[in-house]
Every structure is written in C-alpha cells, then in structure tokens.
Amino acid sequence: MGTARQPSSADCWRDLSRFAVAADHEAASRAGAEILARGGNAVDAAVATSFTLAVVRPQSCGLGGSGFMLIHRMGHGPIALDFRETAPAAALRERYLGENGRPIPGATRFGGGAVAAPSQVQGLLHALERYGSGRVSRRDVIAPAIRVAAEPLIADRHVCRASREICDELTADPDFARRFSELYSRFTRDGKPLDPGDAVDRRDMVETLTIIAERGIDGVRDGRLADAMVQAAQQSGGALRHADLREYQVRERDPIVTRFGPFEVIGMPPPSSGGAVTAQVLQVLALHAAEHGAWRANDPASAHLLVEAIKHAFADRASRLGDDAEDVRRDVAWMTSQQRARQVLSAFDPTRTRPTDFYGKLATPEDSGTSHYCVVDGEGNAVSGTDTVNLTFGSLILVPGTGIILNNEIDDFVIDPETPNAFGLRESPRNLFSPGRRPLSSMSPAIVLRDGRAELIAGASGGPRIISATLETILYAIVCGMDLDDAVAAPRLHHQWLPDEIWLSRTTSRDVVAGLLDRGHTVRWYPGTGGHVQAIGRRGDGWRAVCDPDKGGRPAGE
Numbered sequence: 001m002g003t004a005r006q007p008s009s010a011d012c013w014r015d016l017s018r019f020a021v022a023a024d025h026e027a028a029s030r031a032g033a034e035i036l037a038r039g040g041n042a043v044d045a046a047v048a049t050s051f052t053l054a055v056v057r058p059q060s061c062g063l064g065g066s067g068f069m070l071i072h073r074m075g076h077g078p079i080a081l082d083f084r085e086t087a088p089a090a091a092l093r094e095r096y097l098g099e100n101g102r103p104i105p106g107a108t109r110f111g112g113g114a115v116a117a118p119s120q121v122q123g124l125l126h127a128l129e130r131y132g133s134g135r136v137s138r139r140d141v142i143a144p145a146i147r148v149a150a151e152p153l154i155a156d157r158h159v160c161r162a163s164r165e166i167c168d169e170l171t172a173d174p175d176f177a178r179r180f181s182e183l184y185s186r187f188t189r190d191g192k193p194l195d196p197g198d199a200v201d202r203r204d205m206v207e208t209l210t211i212i213a214e215r216g217i218d219g220v221r222d223g224r225l226a227d228a229m230v231q232a233a234q235q236s237g238g239a240l241r242h243a244d245l246r247e248y249q250v251r252e253r254d255p256i257v258t259r260f261g262p263f264e265v266i267g268m269p270p271p272s273s274g275g276a277v278t279a280q281v282l283q284v285l286a287l288h289a290a291e292h293g294a295w296r297a298n299d300p301a302s303a304h305l306l307v308e309a310i311k312h313a314f315a316d317r318a319s320r321l322g323d324d325a326e327d328v329r330r331d332v333a334w335m336t337s338q339q340r341a342r343q344v345l346s347a348f349d350p351t352r353t354r355p356t357d358f359y360g361k362l363a364t365p366e367d368s369g370t371s372h373y374c375v376v377d378g379e380g381n382a383v384s385g386t387d388t389v390n391l392t393f394g395s396l397i398l399v400p401g402t403g404i405i406l407n408n409e410i411d412d413f414v415i416d417p418e419t420p421n422a423f424g425l426r427e428s429p430r431n432l433f434s435p436g437r438r439p440l441s442s443m444s445p446a447i448v449l450r451d452g453r454a455e456l457i458a459g460a461s462g463g464p465r466i467i468s469a470t471l472e473t474i475l476y477a478i479v480c481g482m483d484l485d486d487a488v489a490a491p492r493l494h495h496q497w498l499p500d501e502i503w504l505s506r507t508t509s510r511d512v513v514a515g516l517l518d519r520g521h522t523v524r525w526y527p528g529t530g531g532h533v534q535a536i537g538r539r540g541d542g543w544r545a546v547c548d549p550d551k552g553g554r555p556a557g558e
C-alpha cells in the first residue's frame with residue numbers, strides 16, 4: 001500500500017540457519033536463543049523469552065499479567081494455551097457502578113479494583129512441564145531472566161514513552177503519586193519522564209524469579225510472592241484473594257485453523273478475538289480472489305476490500321465474542337465459515353463504504369500494553385506467544401519488594417451492558433464482568449503452516465491494532481511474497497469498525513489514500529507504526545527473524 005518504513009537499524013532482522021527468536025527486546029531474544037543452543041526446544045526457549053520480557057518490558061507484560069501461546073509441534077496437531085487472567089471470585093460488579101448505576105470512571109483502570117487474578121507464571125510453567133523438551137530444567141530456562149534482572153534496565157525509547165504516559169496520568173490526578181508511589185519512584189524521576197539511557201533498578205526481580213525457579217507454580221500460589229500480590233491488591237481496594245491464585249487453571253483449547261490457498265493459518269480461539277477476526281477476513285479475501293484475483297499491496301481497490309472485510313469482522317467480534325462458552329464457540333464457527341464470508345462478500349460494494357450500523361450495533365473496549373515473541377527450533381517446532389498486563393503498567397501497582405506489576409485486566413470486561421458507550425452504543429453481554437470469567441482480548445498469536453511445516457510465525461502488540469498488524473504481515477508475506485523484513489515494515493491500515501475511521505501509516509501511497517477517500521472512508525494517520533510486529537519466516541533451508549524496529553527489538557539465533 002506504499003513505500004515500506006525504513007528500519008531504524010539493520011539489526012532488526014537476521015537470516016538464521018538453525019533456530020531463531022524474535023522478541024521486542026534484544027535481551028529476551030538472546031535468552032531464548034541461549035536455551036535453544038543448549039538443546040532446548042521451541043517451548044523451552046519461549047518460556048525463557050517470556051520470563052526475560054517480564055524484566056525488560058515491565059510496561060507491557062510480566063508476572064502480574066497473563067498471555068496466550070500457540071504451539072506447533074512437528075508431527076502433532078497445534079495447541080492453544082489460554083492463560084488469560086480471571087476476575088476474582090470475591091469481586092462484585094456493583095463495586096464498579098456509581099449511585100446512578102453507571103460505571104465509575106477509572107474504577108476498572110487504576111488500583112486494586114482493576115486487578116484480575118495474575119496467571120502468567122502458571123501458563124509458562126504449564127507449557128514448560130507439558131511441552132518442553134525435558135533437556136533443560138526450570139532453573140535453566142529462568143536463569144537468563146535472573147541474570148538480566150541483576151543488571152540495571154537501561155531505558156530505551158519505548159520505556160521512556162511509557163514513563164511519559166504515566167506522568168500524564170499523574171498530571172491528571174496528582175494523588176496517583178501517593179497511591180502508586182512504588183511505581184512512580186521506579187519508572188519516573190520525581191514525577192518527570194525517564195530519558196533514554198536512564199537506569200532502572202529491577203534487582204527485586206532476582207529473588208522473585210529465584211523463588212519461581214526453585215518452587216515452580218507453588219511459588220506464586222502461596223508463600224511470600226502470593227502474600228505480597230494479594231496484600232498489594234487489597235490495600236488498593238481490590239478483591240484478589242489467595243484462592244484466586246491457588247485455583248487458577250490453564251486451559252488447553254482447540255485453535256482456529258483456516259485454509260488459505262496452500263496454507264493453514266493457526267489462530268487463537270476465545271477469549272482471544274484475533275483468531276476469529278483473522279479467519280473471517282481471510283475467508284472473504286479467498287472467495288474474492290477466486291473471482292477477481294489475489295489481494296494486492298499498494299492497490300486502492302484491495303485496501304478498500306480489506307477495510308470492508310475487517311469492519312464486518314470487528315462488528316461480529318463485538319456482538320458475539322467473549323470468554324469460551326458453548327454459545328461463543330457456536331458463533332465462532334459461524335463467523336469463520338464460508339457461509340458468513342459469502343454474506344460479507346455479497347454485501348461488498350467496491351465503490352463505497354457503508355454507515356456504521358450496516359455492519360453491527362455493539363462495540364467492545366480496547367486493550368493495549370502487550371509484548372509478542374516468536375520462536376522456531378532446529379526441528380521445526382514453533383511458538384507464537386503474546387503476554388500482557390493490559391494497559392501501560394497495568395493497574396499502576398508495583399508490588400513492593402517483588403518487581404511484579406499487577407494487571408488492570410478488569411478494564412477489558414463490559415461492566416454495564418445497559419450503559420451506552422462513548423459512541424452511544426451498548427456493549428455485548430458476552431463479555432460481561434463476572435467472577436471467574438476471562439475477558440475478551442485482541443492478542444493474536446499466529447502460525448502459518450504449509451504441508452505441515454511452519455512457514456511463518458507472527459504476532460504483535462498494540463491493542464486492537466494487534467489484529468490488523470498481524471493479519472497484514474501475513475498477507476504481505478504469503479500473498480504478496482515480500483521478504484519478511486519488508487512485510488513487517490510495510491505501510492499498515494487499521495479499522496476496528498468503531499470509531500468509523502481508518503488509521504494509516506504515513507508512508508501509505510497517495511493512490512491508496514485517494515482511493516479510500518473517494519470511497520467515503522475517513523482517514524487518520526498513525527503517530528507510529530500501528531502495532532509492533534515480531535515474526536519469523538521460512539527462508540530456503542533456514543529462517544528470517546524480524547523485530548519491528550519501532551519497539552527496539554532484535555532477533556537472535558544461529
């Protein structure tokens with residue numbers, strides 16, 4: 001759709017022959033590559049990568065959050081691990097509603113009331129124990145993260161950007177400096193944003209990670225870490241209890257598998273929304289290609305088709321998706337069917353877009369603050385994983401003495417379906433807050449197979465833009481045949497149905513912009529890249545690993 005963004009450093013991609021890791025921080029990529037070099041498999045390396053990301057990307061993910069993981073094992077079916085947080089059992093929806101019966105502003109975003117039961121450690125150790133190679137121990141895979149935590153974290157552009165965000169929150173509410181003093185004292189300089197090169201002390205993570213290395217899942221179910229997390233949440237008004245940590249269960253789910261030409265695209269099922277949205281869009285594009293030719297980059301008509309398909313898919317997402325349940329599974333099957341794709345295509349007008357209510361009548365909340373990583377090992381096994389604490393620095397609670405930042409995942413639930421949102425629309429009760437439920441997410445880890453072999457591993461961070469960024473990277477790579485670094489750097493568009501506007505990269509071609517405007521679309525410009533993609537693609541007998549240059553990641557491998 002235009003001229004590719006120029007990477008800020010040639011180090012953002014590498015050609016590798018045996019194995020590869022792509023994460024949005026170089027230290028995390030190196031941690032995974034170290035485990036692969038020692039004989040671990042892709043899952044071992046993914047766990048090492050994720051634990052290290054918890055140290056170096058605290059604004060995006062960590063042990064107080066959660067994640068999704070897709071696993072491809074050669075000769076076996078794909079696996080989808082859901083370790084999304086759950087709403088605390090003692091939390092009541094009424095606590096988030098004011099006297100007028102409407103949601104209290106900020107109640108689900110800041111402080112203990114925003115905290116869902118953290119589940120990141122449970123998910124990572126479940127993956128390691130069930131699908132790791134057995135050739136490296138739990139202590140081995142956590143050791144790189146411990147070493148990284150022992151050294152100062154040097155603030156890069158992304159950490160500084162996050163520091164500015166929380167300084168803006170402090171400006172809006174000066175009481176935050178008292179309520180969240182642990183976080184502000186660590187990630188600001190007396191309430192002012194960090195500068196690039198500033199050192200952040202993460203040494204409290206050394207003991208935290210050592211406890212987990214020694215005790216495993218029990219390290220966060222009881223004992224000092226569990227006590228500290230529960231106490232921090234409760235002192236800030238939350239309902240988190242020890243039972244929420246002890247009783248949490250990782251779910252193994254059937255992934256969403258979509259046939260797209262010679263490829264199989266593997267996506268995450270609910271409570272992720274990314275797999276269903278991606279599958280529906282791909283079905284529409286495949287049907288359209290059979291009659292009119294393949295989707296093309298830098299083409300106004302193709303851009304319009306993609307936007308229209310995405311708008312229908314996001315509208316279906318809003319009204320039909322939520323935590324995994326029988327009715328949600330039934331609607332996912334319908335969303336991703338050829339029947340639904342034909343309906344969408346039959347409604348497609350190549351000359352114009354339609355009013356918002358043509359696509360649907362419900363909207364869902366936005367999430368962000370995520371980190372993605374990809375791993376492939378020497379045997380062809382692959383992992384695509386996304387971790388999150390939801391918004392930047394989650395709930396703003398830094399648990400004293402642990403380095404753990406607690407999520408604010410309650411903000412991803414619908415609190416009151418009868419209260420119109422900012423667009424005057426009501427949100428779907430499918431994602432209604434309830435104790436024990438898991439909120440809907442935009443996280444979209446993806447693995448593309450060809451003849452049973454991993455061809456592309458991809459995913460992104462950045463709220464709903466995760467879905468469009470991952471989808472477009474897949475299209476650029478497997479439909480347009482771009483080298484993967486070009487596919488990751490190519491101009492992107494994003495539409496989430498509401499608000500009714502397209503966000504475009506500033507490098508988008510004039511022809512595409514003019515074509516979209518001529519068809520009645522409203523256009524906005526991304527301030528950055530629109531989702532930060534990490535990807536690994538097959539290249540001959542080896543791999544090309546790529547990290548989105550805007551977030552400062554670097555791949556590693558051999």
